[in-house]
Amino acid sequence: MGKVAMANFSSSINLVVAHGLEAKPIIEQFGLAPVNDGGAFRRYQGLGVNLVVSGMGKVNAAAATAYLYAVTLNDSMYDPIWINAGIAGHKTFELGCTTIVRKITDQGTRSSYYPLPIPSSLPSSVLITVDVPEEEYSLDAAFDMEGSAFWSIATKFSPIEFVQLLKVVSDNPNHCIKTINKGKIGIYMESLAVQLQLLAAEMQKLASQHNWAHSLPEAYEKIAERFSFTVTQSRQLRRACQKFRAAELEQQLEEISTLKFQTSKQILAEMNARLERFAV
Amino acid sequence: MFSAIYVEKEIKEHPRTLEILGRFPSLPVIECDRYGEVFNRNAQNFRIQKQLPALILARKYGNLVLPTPEGYGFEGQGSYYFSHMMNCIYDCRYCFLQGMYRSSNTVLFVNYEDFYSDLERHIRNTDNAGNYYSGYDCDSLALEPISHFCQFFLPLFGKYPNAMLEIRTKSTQVRGLLEAQALENVIVAMSFASEAATVRWEHKVPSLKKRLEALVKLQNNGWPIALRFEPIIFTDTVLEEYESLFKWVFSSLNAEKIHSVSLGEFRMPTEFYKNISKLYPDEALYAQAINVQDGEVSLKDNSGGATIEKLETMLSDFISPAQYYRCA
Structure with a gap:
């Protein structure tokens, strides 16, 4: 299939989520349907929106991001928007608090990355991507296991201004990681999904202007x-x-x-x- | 004005940093190790970023005062430039900074004291003289209420009256200058383009009227002023537009007291031009035919040529040859 210009100059929105439980509320919020193509990762699709369930950890996040790009490459002539959404631990934020990431640090390499500070009413946070679950909450930051890898790959396919990360706090020093259960994840992610839609719309405004200029x-x-x-x-x-x-x-x-x-x-x-x- | 403030870890407690952060209590503050992590990274899009620019507070290392590029400014004694800022809050479509930097964030170096020392060293090494330019990589005055650039650097040039400082700007933030004692060796050089060019290509920039009003106030307060008519963009009506601009500008200023006037056509290094053309494929300015010579791009003059010479002739009705130079 050849590249087709989208009449409204919109970019596709590509969502990368670690776990099926995290993905469920987003799939419902965006009205996505499964794509049964027998591919390496579970994938969902809706009007202009793609979601891939990566599995936990950096390797899975990187692979799934690249996979999603490869399988959707020909859907649009414009660079896609990328958002990594999911749960995270946080030293100081309350459970269920959705936070927009302003800085990502890979704990292993010490490299830091900075998404565009897109306007948001959400509290902002530093995100530290770790290799094993963080139980010490050593810094005033959010902790996940995918963010830095997602960023590194997604920014190879789109300008960095098209890549964001949105996290909801699932554990903190008062409610350790072991207290997370399916029900809580569902509730937290429902709340995140609403904010995700707002963020995606905000990013789409920037993307559409950019795409129009290059059409x-x-x-x-x-x-x-x-x-x-x-x-x-x-x-x-x-x-x-x-x-x-x-x-x-x-x-x-x-x-x-x-x-x-x-x-x-x-x-x-x-x-x-x-x-x-x-x-x- | 800004979407966030990035602060280098090293200067997060610097008094100038704290003062600036105090002015923007509601902005996200993001710590970084070095400003290059944000400013120089790959895959940035200057144009998209320009919609949500951030301020980066940093410390400048290395050579803070540099020799000017060939043909920049006045001839004669040693010429140097320094940049306490990188990038500009204005959004002029013709500006070479769009092609020079990957990021449209503004970097403000807070270690003024180091700039001061390096400037003083250069002045002393140039027999207490030399020409010093601020505003090559930024607009010197555009962030004046935040940067307090004048307040800090003017005393240095008060101390060395034979060293000349040119402050290049399109800003009307001149209160600091108006409240200070005028210095004969500090020249405020205001850039002007024709009204049509301003409307078309200068976004978020003070109007020509406000710029001229600021210059009149400065001149009335004894500050030497200069006029920079650049970049001249060749259009079918360029001569009429600039004739009208010259008449208007010189009717408000004491021409005899103007330190200098310069003209310069639109031109920039080929690499910068290529970068900007990619950023703004929908901009008519970058659809115009160009000349490429010695690594520089200029616009083809389809009006029959000699536009710059004709503009120079027009200028000679208002100023003496000694007051004029053409930007190389």
Whole structure:
């Protein structure tokens, strides 16, 4: 299937969640349905939204993020939005408190990453990604087992401004990790799912503007279909089409798309000749 | 103005840091080890970030005062620039900073004392003189209520009257200057573009009227002022637009007392231009045909050429040749 431009310039929203129990309220909130493709990870899909259940830990999170990208790559021509959502321990926050992550530190490598500080009414938090469950709550931060790996992979596929992490506090020094049960996870994640939808909408605003700016005029498809372009020529064609749009010369581009040319080189030459005459 | 404040661990207790944080009690404060972790990382999108820019408070190491690029500013004695900030809160579509930096966050280096020492060392090494430029990598005055740049650095130039400081700006934050004793060797250089260019390409920037009002006040208070007409962007109506701008500007200022006036056409290193074109594929300015020469991009002048020369002729009606230079 070829890449199809989405009429509203939206990006797909890709959600990475560690556990099926965490995913359930999100699946309901977003109205997602399972995708039974026999793939390596459990996956759900709805209108413009994908969710993958990664399993716990950094390796699983990294693999599932890459997997989700690979299997949804052709669904849209735009870079997807990525959100990692799930439960986390926290030294000072109350149970059930949803927090937006402003800094991620991988405890193993000591590397830190910084999501775009998107406006939010939620309390913000540092997230420390650990290899084994944190029971000491040694720093005033949230603790999870996937965040840093998710970030490292997701930011390979989209600009970092399209990647966020949202966590809900499931344990703290007064309610240790052993007190977590299915029922509590469901309640916490229901609350997170509502905030997740708001965050996704906020990110979608940024993404849509970005996507619109990088979209191509309709004439591009017509021209691209008529000739066989080399990789370099394809890049030149895309940029030239964007210039026609930027210069408000789309009508000329439409006209060019209907003219007779023998080769891809000739049509590119005509486009460039017309752009040469353009002055802002 | 800012979405968050990043603070380097090392300077989190610095008095200047604490004062700035006190001004923004509701912003998230995020600690980092070095500002480069946030500012220089890969896969950032300057344009998206510009919608939610953050302030980064940091300490600057290494060479704080640097020789100016060739052709920058006045000829003559040693010329240097320094940047207590990186990036600009304004959003001018033609600005080379968009292509130079990966991030649109603003970095403010709080270790002014180190800048002061390095500036003083350079002044002494240049026979207590030299030209010093602030505002190459930022707008010097745009964050003045937060940075108190003037309050800190003006006394140094008061001490060395033969050392010249040029403060390049589009800001109208001149209260600090107006409250201080004017210094003959500190020049406030205001950038102007034509009204049409301003409306089209200068976003979040004080209006031309307000900029001129600020300059008039400064001149009336004895501060040397300068005019920087750049970047000139070649359009079909560029001559008429600038003729009107020149008449308006010089009718409000005492032209004889203007320290200097310069013109410079739109140009930037090829790499920066490529980066910006990718960020703004929908911007008409980057659809215009270009010349590439010696690693620099400039716009093709489709108006028949010699636009800069014609503008220079226009300027000569208002100022003497000694007051003028063309940006290389």
